[in-house]
Amino acid sequence: MAANCVSVFGAGSWGTALAILLSQGQRPAVLWGHNPDHQAALAGARCNEGYLPGIAFPDSLRIEADIATAVTASPLLLIAVPSHVFRETLKRIRPFLQAGQKIAWASKGLEPDTHQLLHTIAEQELGEQYPLAVVSGPTFAREVASGLPTAVTVSSRDSAFAEQLAARLHTETFRAYTGTDVVGVEIGGAVKNVLAIAAGIADGLGFGANTRAALITRGLAEMSRLGQRLGADADTFMGLAGLGDLVLTCTDDQSRNRRFGKAIAAGNSAEQAFTDIGQVVEGAKTARVLHELAASAGVDMPISEQVYQVIYANHDPHKAVRDLLQREQKAE
Template sequence: MKKIAVIGAGSWGTALSIVLADNQHEVRLWSHREEQAQEINEHKTNKKYIPDISLPNNLKGYSDLQHAVEDAEAILLVVPTKAVREVCRSMRPFIKNDQTTIHASKGIEPETHKRISEMIEDELGDHVREHIVVLSGPSHAEEVALRQPTTVTVSSYNIKAAEIAQDLFMNENFRVYTNEDVVGVEIGGALKNIIALGAGISDGLGYGDNAKSALITRGLAEIARLGTKLDANPLTFAGLTGVGDLIVTCTSKHSRNWRAGNMLGKGYVLQDVLDQMGMVVEGVRTTKATYQISQKLDIDMPITEGLYELLFHEKEPKKVVDDLMNRGKTKELEDLSSFL
């Protein structure tokens, strides 16, 4: 049994805490809201994020960050990308150099264009690089909390660190693979949220399965083009953190990015969508960052570009689709060369 600090008591942090608790670890689930930590401890619930689920007894709520992390053997960071730097700075004085730091967030930072692991390294120091692990894959929190079969990937520059994370999480309901391609795993996990927004928009416009299938397939090509330009292994995008995560996020009612896109397709404006969601929609921020990267590196990403124009310049959803359908002719196999 190990002491694990889970930083972020949203739906995903809570679901992963349940997995760790099922594996008999001592789980400390930190929230920045004291009343949420009290609910977890007094009622064994987290109703806002995981309703109708009773939390295990070995899962405790914390609102004091120092007490949560200072003697933990591993830290699991599950906060929105915009909060990663602030949280890391806050906990840096209390963590040890050899603590395994796992993150399960998916996004890219605008302006700096850094992945989550790079942001963590910036804030905690270069010495933590070999102890950072990425957890990603097709995994809705709602299903994980219900202990339904789920398979994910953990990735690190240090395979031993990835194997530590694999051992912490692996059980009969939650299967974990390792992958040494940190860049590919993070890029796939982040960019699939952009395509999920597009899939939701397509459904909101009333288009059928043909359109969504094309969007997912062409979206995967865009992800692979950017990823391989950043030295990712193209085979990663054919795995769980690529096509696997893309399918589940683009086709499920559980996906908040799909739901946000669906509302946009039905005519809602972005701010109203975000207000009604009540939770972070990572695809919006990631679209901005990815568009910036594509322009900087001169990478053809028409879906990302169209969604950027829709989100930040109020381009009509149908006009985005029309422009994509009327692009110049190209050869499919040449366009999929990123996988070769």
């Protein structure tokens, strides 16, 4: 086990980008993925042509198909898988964990069946003996892998671990801030994906910049309402994991969720939009969870609710926007 090595679990675009980042400057890193054939292709090409074409792997990045080897290779494990397979990934990792290891994740979302935040799942599956942290913020995988300036938040109830992980992520172009509000960071990372679908729908319908700005602003308000109801700090939503990530995903077509919304606005079915995008659209899954979670928590989330209605109840996108505009007038 190399002292400065980090093992990344999840060989999609985000996991690959993080592995490239972590292996810069000849620092050791391991990238594991669940598909052996895909891992063999990555090892042979020294590039993830399917997700990040043209971006070569640093020499210090090792591609690994065996999960036991990947777990035992590093004292620090970073999980970057879709939220709906987060628990399954922890279950696969757990038998090989060793004393002193630390676990972080850069996954965003809520567990579909239980509505649970990812740190709760980690505590259930791993117990309390391993320090835990979440990495979130306004990040597009290609820009991180290309070395473009980026900033994120590392949040953990273990401040020493947050600082250690932030230092390990740091490069000349990548900056990590630290905090302790795990709940707020996770809520921000989940809800912004749903709001990005709303922004994509609105832009796809041609409603313009005024509408987009209103959606971002009022979306931030409902994100904060839910977060505070679940114990988060309101200030978190004004930072990188809240407003920063929300602006990013609502305004740039590198966002799968925004592209999904635009496809829906163009008259495509959800199934066709999923096929065309070819990657997991976290916001579509999260919209259903938020519909149920907001109801059970007694939190008003009108924009997220209309996204749910469009995707799962065949609500007309034009009518969804009209319904939002015709809500009862009230003070901001």
